[in-house]
Amino acid sequence: MNLRAFTAMLARDGRVARRNLIAILLQTFLQPLFFTFIFGRVMVSGGYMPQQYKSLLLPGIMAICMFASGIWAVTMPLILEFQYSREIEDRLLAPMKIEYVALEKVVSGALQALASGFVVIPLALLLLRPGVNINVQQPVVFAIIALLAALFAATAGLVLGCSVSQANTGLMFSMVVTPLVFFGCTYYPWSALSSFPILQKIVLINPLVYASEGLRGTLVPQFPHISHLGVIAGLSISDAVLFAVGLRQFRKKAVS
Amino acid sequence: MATGIRIRDLRKVYVAAAAPAAGAGGSIVGSPQNRKKSAKAEIVALEGISLDVHPGEIFGLLGPNGAGKSTTVGILTTRIKPTGGQAWIGDHDVWKEQVAVKRLIGVVAQRPNLDFSLTAREILTFHAAYFSVPSHESAKRAADLLERFRLTDRADQLVREFSGGMMQRLSIARAMMHDPKVLFLDEPSSGLDPQTRLLLWEIIREYNQTGQTILLTTHNMEEADALCQRLAIIDHGKIIALGSPTELKSSVPGGFLLRIRFNRQSADLLPRLQSLAGVREVRAADDNGFHVYADRGGSLMSEIAILASAASIDLADAHVTEPSLEALFLHHTGRELRE
Numbered sequence: 001m002n003l004r005a006f007t008a009m010l011a012r013d014g015r016v017a018r019r020n021l022i023a024i025l026l027q028t029f030l031q032p033l034f035f036t037f038i039f040g041r042v043m044v045s046g047g048y049m050p051q052q053y054k055s056l057l058l059p060g061i062m063a064i065c066m067f068a069s070g071i072w073a074v075t076m077p078l079i080l081e082f083q084y085s086r087e088i089e090d091r092l093l094a095p096m097k098i099e100y101v102a103l104e105k106v107v108s109g110a111l112q113a114l115a116s117g118f119v120v121i122p123l124a125l126l127l128l129r130p131g132v133n134i135n136v137q138q139p140v141v142f143a144i145i146a147l148l149a150a151l152f153a154a155t156a157g158l159v160l161g162c163s164v165s166q167a168n169t170g171l172m173f174s175m176v177v178t179p180l181v182f183f184g185c186t187y188y189p190w191s192a193l194s195s196f197p198i199l200q201k202i203v204l205i206n207p208l209v210y211a212s213e214g215l216r217g218t219l220v221p222q223f224p225h226i227s228h229l230g231v232i233a234g235l236s237i238s239d240a241v242l243f244a245v246g247l248r249q250f251r252k253k254a255v256s
Numbered sequence: 257m258a259t260g261i262r263i264r265d266l267r268k269v270y271v272a273a274a275a276p277a278a279g280a281g282g283s284i285v286g287s288p289q290n291r292k293k294s295a296k297a298e299i300v301a302l303e304g305i306s307l308d309v310h311p312g313e314i315f316g317l318l319g320p321n322g323a324g325k326s327t328t329v330g331i332l333t334t335r336i337k338p339t340g341g342q343a344w345i346g347d348h349d350v351w352k353e354q355v356a357v358k359r360l361i362g363v364v365a366q367r368p369n370l371d372f373s374l375t376a377r378e379i380l381t382f383h384a385a386y387f388s389v390p391s392h393e394s395a396k397r398a399a400d401l402l403e404r405f406r407l408t409d410r411a412d413q414l415v416r417e418f419s420g421g422m423m424q425r426l427s428i429a430r431a432m433m434h435d436p437k438v439l440f441l442d443e444p445s446s447g448l449d450p451q452t453r454l455l456l457w458e459i460i461r462e463y464n465q466t467g468q469t470i471l472l473t474t475h476n477m478e479e480a481d482a483l484c485q486r487l488a489i490i491d492h493g494k495i496i497a498l499g500s501p502t503e504l505k506s507s508v509p510g511g512f513l514l515r516i517r518f519n520r521q522s523a524d525l526l527p528r529l530q531s532l533a534g535v536r537e538v539r540a541a542d543d544n545g546f547h548v549y550a551d552r553g554g555s556l557m558s559e560i561a562i563l564a565s566a567a568s569i570d571l572a573d574a575h576v577t578e579p580s581l582e583a584l585f586l587h588h589t590g591r592e593l594r595e
């Protein structure tokens with residue numbers, strides 16, 4: 001691998017992210033934080049939701065923000081760069097294999113997803129407090145799961161960015177992103193689906209379930225959650241499959 | 257040491273719904289059994305072209321839109337996978353040794369593909385960083401190129417608001433940032449005003465004088481004639497003529513081309529035209545027209561007018577072209593280059 005070209009591309013993405021910081025913050029955080037305020041604060045204060053929902057909600061919000069980062073940092077740039085501005089052509093002509101250009105996007109997306117995940121925790125805490133009981137007992141496991149969740153966001157971003165046409169971007173949000181979020185155990189634990197046994201099995205193909213459950217199991221382990229091993233296995237397999245599919249799609253886009 | 261290009265029997269067929277690359281074209285071919293399933297149609301963009309671009313020369317691919325020029329450039333720059341044949345930049349196979357090839361080349365695409373999130377200066381310095389040019393060196397080169405391409409006053413602005421001509425100039429500056437051995441320019445002067453076009457030609461010549469090889473595509477004869485040491489004329493994915501502009505132009509019978517049109521057809525007009533002194537070849541064209549290849553131009557026109565008048569036919573239109581690549585293209589293909 002040409003490390004200098006790779007790091008130069010990372011630096012380029014960093015420069016662009018800093019330049020677009022306000023837009024990125026609004027795109028990533030606004031909607032999840034509205035949700036946090038309404039359901040975690042307004043509904044809880046009104047007595048419509050139990051107090052403990054605040055703690056239950058926090059890991060899900062972190063997972064949503066990380067996933068949204070993958071979409072905004074990887075999918076949308078790739079759709080525009082391949083189909084509109086074609087600016088990715090300059091990077092494809094850099095002296096390294098084109099697969100590393102895809103890998104760079106994944107690394108850059110995962111770093112932005114991690115940053116979003118860690119920034120949203122204090123923001124959500126500010127909105128929710130008091131009454132949130134974060135209880136990290138296994139920081140290493142938490143770090144591993146956060147990293148795998150960030151890689152999921154970035155690899156899913158790669159697959160979507162190389163598969164969705166510019167004209168269908170709106171459809172992507174309504175047909176792919178929204179169902180993944182709502183059936184991703186973000187606003188509720190996986191065990192809450194026990195009354196819907198078929199649905200409970202089906203959602204296991206959604207990698208966001210493992211991200212939400214993994215963050216829930218490490219941040220607020222007092223709630224029921226999928227085992228750490230199950231989460232790590234689920235996320236690792238999803239990351240590997242999504243990266244392989246994303247690379248294949250990337251090659252198709254990059255070479256006629 | 258200068259680096260050349262070798263192309264051997266290069267073919268490219270786009271299959272079915274796969275969209276061809278920008279600017280790529282070609283003829284659509286469907287086998288009889290496939291014709292019913294229209295999705296199986298094949299687009300033949302290149303039909304086995306072979307040529308050598310000598311190290312250090314400015315070589316032009318001249319042809320109309322859809323002739324296969326951009327596909328050729330796409331394959332040579334690793335962006336399009338050839339269906340058959342081979343090509344080398346220096347000693348490196350363009351498909352099998354892509355990284356080595358990319359180190360040697362600089363590419364200006366037909367459509368500007370600048371990074372809209374960066375300023376003009378950043379576009380140049382990040383590009384240089386991809387090629388491991390040290391940062392102090394790339395800052396200096398960027399400043400020099402921005403000055404050379406008259407972009408210094410806009411250097412630190414995002415390129416989103418740039419005009420088409422400014423984007424094109426910046427694209428060329430970017431391709432030169434890492435000092436490539438072989439520079440590909442796909443329709444470099446499209447969208448440029450005449451003054452900037454002259455500046456670009458001057459810059460291309462200067463770059464070539466430092467020993468670099470340049471391959472450019474164009475459908476502008478004036479550009480091909482002014483810049484290129486050798487040319488390949490390409491049409492429907494095939495090379496139809498190859499040589500220096502002078503050689504190519506002199507290969508047109510007589511050199512001069514007279515395009516004439518009468519108000520009506522007459523059977524004995526063609527042999528009469530052929531019998532005029534200096535006429536080398538006459539071909540019937542559309543709408544009672546003829547293409548007369550001759551070794552003289554204007555003086556022949558009055559004789560044609562007399563000949564027509566004697567046969568009670570009116571001359572409806574007449575156009576004399578001095579020895580040119582346009583005449584050559586018409587002679588080989590029967591079509592105008594600009595069609």
